[in-house]
Each structure stands twice: as C-alpha cells, then as structure tokens.
Amino acid sequence: MAIVRFGDISCALEPGETVLDGLERAGASIPSSCRVGACRSCLVQARAGAPTEASRRGLRETWRQRGYFLACLCRPQEDLEIALVGAAAERPATVVELARLSPSVTRVRLALSGDRSDWTHEPGQFINLARADGLTRSYSLASLAGEPLLELHVRRMLGGRMSTWLHEQVRVGDAVRVRGPLGECFYTPDAPDAPLLLVGVGTGLAPLWGVAREALRQAHRGPIALVHGARDPSGLYMRGELTSLARATPQLRYIASTLDGDDDDAADHEPIARGTVLDHARAELARLGAAADTRVFLCGDPELVKSLKRAMFLAGVPLRGILSDAFVTAAPPAPATTTNSA
Amino acid sequence: MTSIYEQLGGAPAMEKAVEIFYRKMLQDDRVAGFFEDVDMDRQAAKQTAFLTMVTGGPNSYTGRDMRAAHAHLVARGLTDLHFDVVIGHLGDTLAELGVPAELIKQVADVAESVRGDVLGR
Ligand SMILES: Cc1cc2nc3c(=O)[nH]c(=O)nc-3n(C[C@H](O)[C@H](O)[C@H](O)COP(=O)(O)OP(=O)(O)OC[C@H]3O[C@@H](n4cnc5c(N)ncnc54)[C@H](O)[C@@H]3O)c2cc1C
Ligand code: HEM
Ligand code: FES
Numbered sequence: 342m343a344i345v346r347f348g349d350i351s352c353a354l355e356p357g358e359t360v361l362d363g364l365e366r367a368g369a370s371i372p373s374s375c376r377v378g379a380c381r382s383c384l385v386q387a388r389a390g391a392p393t394e395a396s397r398r399g400l401r402e403t404w405r406q407r408g409y410f411l412a413c414l415c416r417p418q419e420d421l422e423i424a425l426v427g428a429a430a431e432r433p434a435t436v437v438e439l440a441r442l443s444p445s446v447t448r449v450r451l452a453l454s455g456d457r458s459d460w461t462h463e464p465g466q467f468i469n470l471a472r473a474d475g476l477t478r479s480y481s482l483a484s485l486a487g488e489p490l491l492e493l494h495v496r497r498m499l500g501g502r503m504s505t506w507l508h509e510q511v512r513v514g515d516a517v518r519v520r521g522p523l524g525e526c527f528y529t530p531d532a533p534d535a536p537l538l539l540v541g542v543g544t545g546l547a548p549l550w551g552v553a554r555e556a557l558r559q560a561h562r563g564p565i566a567l568v569h570g571a572r573d574p575s576g577l578y579m580r581g582e583l584t585s586l587a588r589a590t591p592q593l594r595y596i597a598s599t600l601d602g603d604d605d606d607a608a609d610h611e612p613i614a615r616g617t618v619l620d621h622a623r624a625e626l627a628r629l630g631a632a633a634d635t636r637v638f639l640c641g642d643p644e645l646v647k648s649l650k651r652a653m654f655l656a657g658v659p660l661r662g663i664l665s666d667a668f669v670t671a672a673p674p675a676p677a678t679t680t681n682s683a
Numbered sequence: 684m685t686s687i688y689e690q691l692g693g694a695p696a697m698e699k700a701v702e703i704f705y706r707k708m709l710q711d712d713r714v715a716g717f718f719e720d721v722d723m724d725r726q727a728a729k730q731t732a733f734l735t736m737v738t739g740g741p742n743s744y745t746g747r748d749m750r751a752a753h754a755h756l757v758a759r760g761l762t763d764l765h766f767d768v769v770i771g772h773l774g775d776t777l778a779e780l781g782v783p784a785e786l787i788k789q790v791a792d793v794a795e796s797v798r799g800d801v802l803g804r
Pocket of ligand 1: 375379380467478479480481482494495496497498499500501502503504505524544545547548666667668669670671
C-alpha cells in the first residue's frame with residue numbers, strides 16, 4: 342500500500358484511493374475543484390517517487406520533467422513525497438469591476454497586483470481563481486493579453502459556492518488570488534486561412550469572445566462562425582457587442598440560438614435562430630467549407646461539449662483540429678449512463 | 684521484410700488511419716456503445732495502439748495485456764460478433780488507404796491471433 346507524504350502529514354492510501362482523497366482524509370489542504378483532471382487546481386510535484394502516467398497525461402513536457410502531476414487522478418503504486426507547486430505561480434489580484442450581463446451572468450474584471458510585466462496569456466485559456474478562504478474555481482479568460490484587466494464571465498449556479506459569491510457578495514476592491522494561465526483552448530496563427538467554428542453554450546462564450554477577437558487582431562483571413570447557444574433568450578448575453586462586431590466584420594458570422602422563448606428586442610440584434618446548438622454547429626460547419634481544414638473551438642457545459650466534439654469529428658473535422666474546454670463543476674459525477682451495446 | 688506499418692508510412696500515417704477507423708466505429712451502433720463513455724482523445728490514442736499492433740508496428744503488448752484491457756468490455760457483453768465487426772472496419776479502413784488485399788489479410792490474421800485473449804477465453 343502506497344504511503345504519501347506532504348509536509349508533516351503522512352498517509353497510507355486505501356486501495357484505489359487518489360492522492361487528493363487520501364491527503365484530505367489525513368487533514369491536508371490541497372487546492373482542488375473538478376476532481377476529474379479538468380481544472381488543474383490540484384497540480385502538485387513529486388519530490389520523491391514516481392506519479393502514475395494517468396495523472397500526467399496531457400501535461401506539458403517541462404512540467405512532466407519537474408515531476409508535476411494531478412493529485413485527483415493519481416492512484417500510485419509506490420510511495421510518494423509531494424509538494425504544492427501553486428504558490429510560486431500564484432498572484433494576488435483585485436476585483437475592480439462587476440457588471441450584470443444577463444440575469445444569470447456576471448462579468449468580473451480583475452487587476453493583477455504589482456508588476457504584471459511577466460504575465461501573459463492567450464485569450465481562451467483559463468485561470469484558477471482562489472478566494473481568501475482558499476475556495477478555488479476555474480474561469481476562462483475573455484480578455485486579450487494586451488488589455489489591462491482580466492475579464493471573466495461567471496454563470497450563476499444554483500447552490501454554487503463561488504459563482505453565488507461572485508454574483509451576490511463580492512465587492513469591488515476585494516482581494517483574490519489567480520493561478521495560471523492554463524489550458525490549450527486558444528487561437529494559434531499557424532493556419533491564417535482556415536475556417537474557424539466557435540461554439541459555446543452559456544458562459545462558454547467567454548473564451549470564444551477572446552478567441553474571436555484574438556483571431557481578428559492577428560489578421561486571420563479565413564471565415565469565422567460563432568454559435569452561442571442557450572436554453573432561452575435570458576441565457577444569451579452580449580448580443581449587442583457580438584452583433585456590432587459581426588456587422589463590422591464581413592468574415593464573421595454570429596448565430597445566437599435558443600431552444601425556445603420569445604425574442605424581446607430583436608431590432609438591434611441579430612434575430613435568434615431556433616433549434617439545438619448541435620444542429621446549428623453542423624450547419625455552420627457545412628457552410629464554412631472543408632471540414633478537414635476547419636479549426637473548431639467548443640466550450641461550456643461538459644455534456645454538450647462532449648456531444649459537439651463527437652458530432653464535429655463524425656462530420657469530418659480531425660481530432661487535432663478540435664479544441665475544447667468542458668466547464669466541469671465540482672458536483673459529484675452523475676451515475677453512468679447505459680449504452681446501447683448489449 | 685518491412686512491416687505493413689512501415690509500408691503505410693509509420694506513425695504519421697497511423698493518425699490518418701485512426702481517424703477513419705474511429706469514425707467507422709462510432710457510427711456503427713453494434714460497437715459504438717463500447718466507446719461511448721470514454722474521452723475521445725484518450726480513445727484515439729488507444730486506437731493508435733490497436734492499429735500499430737495489428738499492422739506490425741512497434742508495440743510491447745502481450746496477450747495478457749489484451750486480456751486485461753478488454754476484461755471490462757467482456758463483462759459488458761463483448762462477443763465474437765463485435766470482434767468480427769471490428770475486423771471488418773479494420774479491413775475497410777486499410778482498403779480506403781490503398782492497402783492491397785493480401786496485406787489486409789495478413790493484418791486480419793494478426794488480429795485473429797488475439798481473439799481468444801480479447802474475448803477472455
Ligand atoms: C477549464 C474550466 C473553465 C471554466 N470556465 C468557466 C467560465 O468561464 N465561466 C463559468 O461560469 N464557469 C466556468 N467553469 C466552471 C467553474 O469553474 C465552476 O465549476 C462553476 O462556476 C461552479 O462553481 P461553484 O463554486 O459556484 O459551484 P459548486 O459549489 O462547485 O457547485 C457546482 C454545482 O453543483 C451543485 N452541487 C454541488 N454540490 C452538490 C452535491 N453534493 N450534490 C448535488 N449537487 C451539488 C451546485 O448546486 C452547483 O450547481 C469552468 C470550469 C473549468 C473546468
Ligand atoms: C481485433 C483485436 C483487438 C486488438 C488487437 C485490440 C487492441 C487494443 C489495444 C492495444 C488497446 C489499448 C490497451 C491499453 O493501452 O490500455 C485496446 C483498448 C480498447 N479496445 Fe481493443 N482490441 C481488439 C478488439 C477490440 C474489440 C472487438 C472491441 C470492441 C468492440 C475493442 C474495444 C476496445 C476499447 C473500448 C478499448 C479501450 C478500453 C479503455 O478505455 O480502457 N477492442 N484494444
Ligand atoms: S484537475 Fe484535479 S481537481 Fe481539477
């Protein structure tokens with residue numbers, strides 16, 4: 342049975358137990374959020390012993406070489422001694438602006454404290470935002486690297502700890518901490534003529550708003566389609582900004598789609614397209630041209646991201662052409678769905 | 684003798700083959716269920732391992748590994764029928780890539796050789 346040591350805490354893991362679960366059981370405090378390898382809050386370093394391959398998959402090479410791994414995915418066979426890695430990369434920041442973009446979405450703008458000359462991010466990457474008490478959650482960056490403030494779009498989730506706090510309690514001037522930037526869901530200028538299909542549901546728009554503007558800033562030449570989906574019109578936001586940008590930019594199409602509900606003020610907005618975001622994504626993919634050359638960005642609700650990914654792949658987009666961020670929440674996983682295989 | 688893996692073009696060609704093969708599997712209701720719940724990128728990596736193995740490329744899998752890798756699928760009802768479907772898609776994939784029939788036969792023979800292990804017999 343593997344022994345895990347962290348500071349003065351030492352813990353013998355139960356069979357099948359993760360390093361994160363074991364250390365928490367032993368009273369240690371390790372940052373975590375999703376517990377399934379999506380948010381990278383629980384990134385730790387092995388000082389002695391080898392972490393499992395499964396807990397290192399997808400981490401960049403320099404991190405692997407330093408022994409970094411995700412504590413929530415590691416069920417080690419051998420003893421490990423670990424240390425936190427976040428402290429060095431963690432920066433203090435201040436909430437400087439709060440704006441309600443829709444009944445369920447708040448825009449949070451943060452200023453990094455002190456010298457930010459060594460900060461750089463790609464729009465679409467995410468940060469791990471920590472509150473004073475240590476609660477940590479991931480939020481995608483909607484702002485460009487050159488803009489002075491970090492911009493987040495936070496959807497309010499019923500009973501959600503961080504999102505409720507950011508909607509109701511937080512005040513301008515409050516101190517938070519930021520780790521990152523993380524993630525690979527961002528624009529790269531290596532294929533300036535490629536069609537870009539950006540599909541987001543809910544606050545999945547945040548990274549896409551960043552990606553779209555970054556692509557235009559880098560003079561991307563290929564056509565761009567941005568599909569923003571929500572259940573009903575109240576879930577859509579920034580329609581004014583997106584409509585203006587699309588009207589001023591012939592290569593950009595903006596599709597706001599909802600399943601149902603009345604469109605109250607269509608005059609200065611693109612009208613809402615009815616139907617599922619999946620159908621709109623397929624239609625836009627076909628309109629954009631060669632699926633094999635298209636770069637697809639998918640962000641938001643994990644189940645939708647998963648079905649979109651599959652649909653885009655089956656429609657001919659290579660896996661390497663699909664970038665996605667599933668907004669995995671810390672809620673306990675739903676029971677496994679049955680399959681039609683038997 | 685060069686392996687079919689090398690004749691196809693090695694690792695870069697595998698990526699293309701995996702895309703074709705994986706699309707066929709996901710679109711076939713008889714086997715898609717086995718691939719439903721797994722992360723697509725991880726799954727693609729395993730398909731690469733599968734294709735590399737059956738085309739004679741570099742791999743270190745043993746029969747015991749195949750037994751272990753598929754045991755949870757056998758528990759979910761993996762049978763000869765599914766195995767035959769996979770061999771069929773494998774052949775079609777290679778045919779689309781221009782591999783001649785006699786080489787496809789060789790690949791199918793390699794796959795056949797692990798049937799018992801995959802099905803846990
Ligand atoms: C890479 C990444 C990027 C992300 N980007 C964004 C973004 O840009 N914008 C955004 O809004 N979100 C984003 N998220 C999601 C975000 O990190 C948070 O998960 C989200 O804000 C909810 O956090 P919370 O603390 O409010 O909710 P939590 O307190 O963590 O709860 C989450 C949900 O689960 C429910 N729940 C909690 N515990 C239980 C339980 N025991 N049983 C049943 N239900 C339970 C809650 O009611 C709530 O609805 C991202 C996530 C990831 C992984
Ligand atoms: C033809 C003979 C077959 C060979 C040589 C083969 C080979 C492999 C290999 C090498 C792996 C990766 C193992 C790992 O690294 O974990 C794998 C995994 C897998 N195989 Fe096969 N396979 C065969 C048949 C099948 C069949 C018939 C099915 C189902 C229809 C199947 C479904 C899967 C699945 C779902 C996985 C992933 C399991 C996981 O996620 O852990 N395989 N196979
Ligand atoms: S990656 Fe481990 S908690 Fe999210």
